[in-house]
Amino acid sequence: MTKDQLLEMVRDSTQVMTLRQKLALVAMLSMPAMIAQLSSVVMQIIDASMLGHLGTHEAAAVGLVSTTCWLFGGVISGLATGFYVQVAHKIGANDAKRARSIVRQGISCGLAFSACITLVGLLIAPHLPVWLGAEEAIRGNATLYFSIVALAMPLLMMNSLAAGSLRCSGNVKTPSALGVMMCVLDVLFNFLFIFVLDMGVLGAALGTWAAYFITMVLMMYFLVAHDRNLRFSLDKVQKFKPHWDTLSNVLKIGTPISLERGVMSGAQVAISGIIAPMGSVAIAANTFGVNVESLCYMPGYGVAEAATTLVGQSMGAKRQELMRSFAWISVMLGMAIMALMGVVMWVFAPEMMAIVTSDADVIRLGTEVLRIEAWAEPGFAAAIVTYSVFVGAGRTMGSSVLNLASIWGVRLTLALLLAPTMGLHGVWIAMAIELTFRGIAFLLRLKFRLKIRE
Template structure:
């Protein structure tokens, strides 16, 4: 959860700093944010195919086997991320136009998108390093490094986003240097923090983590059919599922775009603000993948099932509490994000609608992590796909013309409740334990 919190705090920091630049810059970031989630998520999903295998090997006390998988994962993930970079760079300039952006935001949005896409190989190594450390039970190092990344993001953004300026501290006036790069500075600052973190994450994993470190344990980095085949069986459905879900989120952006710059900015800020509510869910979901994966690898199915129930219940309780807090604190959160009153009003309304979906959203998030832990990813991927495309998008398209942005978020709330219900049904049925690799 600490790792998730630090990632979300980075989003808050970027949103709050860019929000001070005005509605156009906020809309530029919001316009391409869902497309960036698509690229980030695809690279993250690829790492899961290897980390689940490592968790199984650790559960079976096969540390040499875990190291073989780690070596291959580094090569495979780098090659894959480079291919994704090529695609992203090719669409960077026309993308904002395709999404319905105006001339005032398209240029900035393209630059913001391009910087993040070019950094994907190193960001993928950050995902891989953190996932591997968590799979061997080391939660402290990924969490600590991600907190450091959050601090670095503040520092880099502080100097890159804003121009040189005078800051008063009591009776003392200080000149603070700044690059004045605006939206581009926000992208460069965040990417710089991620690059430093990725380097340290992989260094610790490969040289210091006793359970799986590569230093002192030479071996081949050559890809093998068995490891890559298993990784594909786990990751391919997740990658496709994430692409489809993010495609739906991009479609939502297209639905929101005709509502105007204020709605685009408010939607982006509300999505960022809401992320702190589901932070516990994803944190517990990561832990569930590790706990269930190791239990499954040790052939202890009863323990795997109990871990599934415990983690899902804990996630639902924690996200319910976060939903209540978000409902109450929504006005202050939006004030933190932007000084523009119209954006604040739309954002608060959206957040308070979404707060009612948090318990069932937790059920979907953590149940998904439980099922991935045993290698069951195809059916959960189809469940996510069907829910968002068959429930959320039609409802959003139906409600947006009459209810505006509130209609889009009402559709999201209804869909998340439906998704949580079907994931709970599958978890309790026990079918996921029979679908493992």
């Protein structure tokens, strides 16, 4: 059966799905998303390699503000999630007209909110490297890079809303293909701006910005003009004015995610502050190590995207047992894939680090911390996919609280205790322990707390 036929079975409460059909549907939705996520990682690694070959100071400047960039991006994507999860629920309930209305409201609200985030970013950009305790040599480039990233927030908002809405309607191929295209464009633009035009860190930021812009335009085009369920031409009257019932659900679903991602990224910023005094080698090794580790956990995020869609549509159709079945299948698949990737990372850590930098000290330190992290990948998978299961169910508050308690109570506390005597190794040991703890906690939450509320 085709993907669309299987999705129709999800929305039809009279249809009973076999285990084979469920596995097939999870795989069909996961594979394009995993390819897109992996291409995103390749993009990040190539970007890091380009910066690494410019010099350690340039790489450290970008690495210093990267966690703050994630903070801003997390807040933006949290708001988008509040809208596109509702799209999944309405599609599951066979109410595509209401789903299209939610998309239009997401566009108007998202543009206004992301513009405010951009303004905040531009205001703090000159002060951020100082707040993070960076050495004088990297402050200028760090400020420049972060300022341009801040200007991309409206692009990120529209891209996240469009991609999420397309996936939640069952169209995973288009956002995945465009995600791959964005990665290719990013590499091409970065090579042009960084090396051909000799623009250094500024070129890295501009290249990524240009790739985001082109992808956002195409993503919105396929959403509003071509999607079978969501194209705007299906409605004679098209209103973008927000409705309170939609916004109240956005606040319920998206606010915990935005706050959680903001506060979690705040913890990452605090960890960056712990690492910054260790010097440029430690900052660069941490940054490149995070990029390389992405090869392990991005496939988990691909499975997680499928879980959000399937759980969301099952919930909209009010099919309790089907929802729980899709949840556990997705979690087990994610853990298996990331465990395998963890083995690959442990074995090939030196070669992976050598791709992104030629600095022997950075390669050595990055290899050592990556091999620490490899042991935590199954627990990380459990946390990633289970979290997305609860997002699809619209149950975000408890999961967000769990994430916050884990990263602040376990990771940051352990990092503060271990870093003074163990350096960067202590920070990554703290990360590995915390991810394993969080994965176990999320599995327990999945077992006892996932159900459809009447």
